[in-house]
Structures are given as C-alpha cells and as structure tokens.
Amino acid sequence: AVVSTQSTGEHEILQYAENFRRQFVHLYRDRKPLFLAPPNEFGVEKLVCTTLRPTLLPYKELYDWDGCAQFVSDYLSYMPLECPNELPENLYSPTEVLRRQKGNCFDFSTLLCSLLLGAGYDAYCVCGYATKEVTLMDQSRSQCPLLKKKDEVKEEKGKVKENKYDVKPPR
Numbered sequence: 001a002v003v004s005t006q007s008t009g010e011h012e013i014l015q016y017a018e019n020f021r022r023q024f025v026h027l028y029r030d031r032k033p034l035f036l037a038p039p040n041e042f043g044v045e046k047l048v049c050t051t052l053r054p055t056l057l058p059y060k061e062l063y064d065w066d067g068c069a070q071f072v073s074d075y076l077s078y079m080p081l082e083c084p085n086e087l088p089e090n091l092y093s094p095t096e097v098l099r100r101q102k103g104n105c106f107d108f109s110t111l112l113c114s115l116l117l118g119a120g121y122d123a124y125c126v127c128g129y130a131t132k133e134v135t136l137m138d139q140s141r142s143q144c145p146l147l148k149k150k151d152e153v154k155e156e157k158g159k160v161k162e163n164k165y166d167v168k169p170p171r
Helices: 008-027 065-075 094-100 105-118 150-158
Strands: none
Touching: 065 105, 094 105
C-alpha cells in the first residue's frame, strides 16, 4: 500500500468527502469536526477507511480477536493525546505505528482494526468521547465489586430486571 501519495481515485473520493464535510459543518455548526481524511505520517491526506489495511501477520496467536487485542496492548506504549478533547493532527498508518511501537488511542484503534480485518473479522473504527477517568483508566473513585457487602449482593440478585423489550399493557 502506498501511503506517501494519493491515487487518482483517492483524490476524487477525497473531493467528495470534503464536499460532505462542508455540508455537515453548514448543517451542524455546533458539532465537533468530522475525522474523515487526516494527514498521515507523510502529510498526505488519506481517508480513515484507506488507512486501515487488512494485515495478517504470520503468528497464529494473532488469528483471533483476543490475540490481536493482547498484542496491541502489550506491544505498544500508550501516548495520550496532548488535548484529549481534540482530534489528532495526523493518523499514522498501521505500519508506522508498529515501527514506532507507541501511539495514541487512534493509532491503537487503526492497528487493531487492521489486524482484525486481516484475521477475517468485520471490524470498524469509531470516534467518540469518554470521560477523563475512562480514557486514563482511572478507577480510583470506583468501588471494587469484590468488596461489596453480602447484603448488597443478595439485594442485586433479588431484583427482577425489567426488560425494556417486554410487551407492556396499554396505559
């Protein structure tokens, strides 16, 4: 895969994506910008979907989702975004992320998604927002489920969970 240039087809698709982005900004001025075609490590604009490269490495441990996720979490060093509420300036290719052995949440997700696609999974990257505690894996203010009192555990078991999909009587 050529990541240092754009093909003619890519250039045309990028024009469609830019037109869509402009319409989106016009219709939804109060929303955060879309993350459609960030520049890669060479400064070349690439669509997120073309940054994802189905990658099957010659290790049988990476042929299932659990092995892929374990590899990404163990092999890479996490570098938080400078501003956690903003999108990154660049989206590196999975090859570059592997070479650098470090990355932000977007780098992790593109690498994992590429490995999952290579292993035959139907995988997608999704961009959203989470609290600081979630993004930094800070569980210092949450109660450990193993420390719950026995009474609380019995109460939870005794509760009947209402299924929101049950047919309800008319009002």
